[in-house]
Amino acid sequence: MMSEGAEKNPSKSPAPVVASVADLQVHFQSKRGIVHAVDGVSFDIHDGETLGLVGETGCGKSVTARSFLRLVPKPPGIDAGGSILFRPRTTCDACEGRGCESCHQTGRVSAGCSACSGKGCSECVQSGEETLDLMQVSNSRMRSLRGDRIAMIFQDPGKALNPALTIGSQIAEVFYQHRSAEVLDAANVDVSGIDPGSLLLKRQAAQQSRTIERTLLKIPPLRSRRNQITAAVDDMVADALAETQIANPRKIMQRYPHELSGGMRQRVMIAQALACNPDLLIADEPTTALDVTVQARILELIHELQQRRQTAVLYISHDLSLVRRICDRVAVMYAGRIVEISDADQIFQDPRHPYTRGLLAALPSATQSRGKLAAIEGTVPELVDPTPSCRFSGRCPNEVETCARFDPHLQSVGDEHSVACFIYHEPPEGSGGRPTLAARSS
């Protein structure tokens, strides 16, 4: 990464954009046809914010998130178009990571574009910042980003952790993979010199060594160095675990995942994800498998760590009341599209899209009388070769003929608030009329 392009870009909105998804389309090949799981999703994530992605099962929220790390299996997955532009950050030169005016108190700034050194070219979409299209970058570059610049917390920590490895060795992997230079530095192993052992150690640190190299490392002078490295990594792992308020990290490091409770495992996942101080953290329903009392503590932990490190978080959930608590902005997804995106307060106080309204009304609450929950009738449509129409037509209480023939797009309805619905913007020429909220039957 380059440091000369590390000056701020004052023309930007308050916090710079870390990642911007534009017209992302991920389809799946199936026997019945092509499933449009994600069909034209666009949104931006700013530095240090929490963006909530909510929606029902099968609306494409997990596929969107996994696309960031290219974890969608292909086949059956098909990249049908669109891009995810990601701008990795480096430490701010002006304040050396402490946070100053020019880096919006985050202590980090964008790396400069290597092609135009900050002037703006087609490669960096005129931003002058290093920009990677996550859908296009090479596999080796992707590998270097995963866990380092972009990290993910999965839904079920029981499945995401390797049951055959100790907690310590799983987290150490991250350091060996992405921080091998720091590891060798901390272990006082000189890599720049001509020491023949250093190369072996480096290869071992990055887990690239072969059997013969590992055998060579058993030779006493090399072995002592290797022990130094192990000790250095153990320190780093213990620190990472301690960050997530795990008591007695040294002991936990020697345990296996099955020995820990669900809440502890999720903490380990978080420690692993945040080990390299990523720019973007993707949390895919991190608390669904946990009890409410544990959930509250995990959320608090994610929030606290995010505040401290100013990491951008993409928080995926189906639980609206949870998202309201922890997110700055919320995007509501339905059937592969974003139907509404706005400030969290705004979306819960003044939901515009009929689907968002329906979701909020469907939550059981003390005020509603029993048996009178406003259920959204019908089911989520199958996304096999969809026709151009509003995806919510068929379940929408405000539907008119136009909705079944034309496709609404996200359009602004006010301050940072966009909705994809014909109620709020003109339908195209020759349509059968415009729906209104008054048409609501209930």
Add this chain to the structure above:
Amino acid sequence: MTMESEHPQDDAAAASDKLILSLHGLKKHFPIKEGALQRVVGQVRAVDGVSFDIRSGETVGLVGESGCGKTTLGRCVSGLTDPSDGAVYFNITEGDRDRVDALRDIPDEQRSEQEREELAALDEAHCINQLNEQARRHYRRNCQVVFQDAFASLNPRHLVNDIVGRPLQVYGEASGSELTTRTVQLLEQVGLGSQHLYRYPHQFSGGQRQRISIARALALNPELIILDEPTSALDVSVQAQILNLLHELQRERNLAYLFITHDLSVVRHMADRIVVMYLGKVVEAGRTQDIFERPQHPYTKALLAASPDLSDDTDTEIPTLEGTVPDPAHPPQGCRFHTRCPVATPACGWDVDDVVRGLENQENLFDGLSAVNRVSPFEAQLTFDNEASARALADTLHSNAISASMREALEEAVVRDRTINIRFNPAEEVELTERAPGHIAACVLDPAAR
């Protein structure tokens, strides 16, 4: 424990409501087996003495964290497992219920011959695992279950027609074309139709599958349906549909529900009365409104505070509980919640296990432990390899590393040679006491005294 406090619903429910089910001191312990001979080395106390009643037409919500025994309780009530102790009475009159309560409260050895016979007769007539075959069939058809996972509880190789019609066939209710007509009627009641008769479960969505489960449960016109997390696998919009349907059916057929869930907003919406469980015991029970507006037990309070709600103020911090649920094989003495309780007192039943529970995260404190001699749950001698380790533990026990109330409950922590003798104030198990009419809680703190 008084009779009234054991059955708070006496006041809560109208007198006309028929008693359907009465749980009396229900216990379910699972043995822990070890070694080649499968010797029983311990008991997991999944359900440990639960009593409450269910009346016709009411919904009883059973809430608690995972592992608190709510599903096991549901399985005991539905007759899927036999309880280790205690009993579930079905179709019992109020008078008989009170008589059973009185008889069962007398310790076994003190019962007279006559009382013993009376209890045996009552058990045989009403206790669900002692019924004769005919009465058991009658019970089975009146108590149906809807399971959490509609994917697993419907046979993937059977058609909906078979699944929903099977209970009618088994009980000889209908056959031939009448069976089909009845099955279609059932499907229509849950919002499906005759077009769905000849399909397999995999052809339905999660919500529809749950509807099929409900239709099957309704087939024999039961009095009680046990709903074990019926909506936890569903999306909110579908959950709303199912909850509306359940309410509709309850109104039409005067069904009683035992609604087992961990989702407090759902239970608040659905239940008339709520029973809160923690580690196999009831910590609080009462009317829904009372529980939500005036929770008495610190655990209920913590549970309510931790569950996010749309009406919450987003800026307030979510209050959290420390620690994890203790192992149900070795539940804490006294009040089982005291290890995590934010308002624990010295009288809550601190014991020797709590020393280990509270301090196991401390580095190297128990590394030198060589022997433990347990005199009682409240007294034990811990022997270490060297005196320094024993001294270190004694010092820790007198420091701020343990909570103030635990320090106060600690009577003695004396080091003799390499052994430390730890003794706590013994405490009784905390009984459920009545806090308001129809509202009971098990906590040493009495709000009236504060």
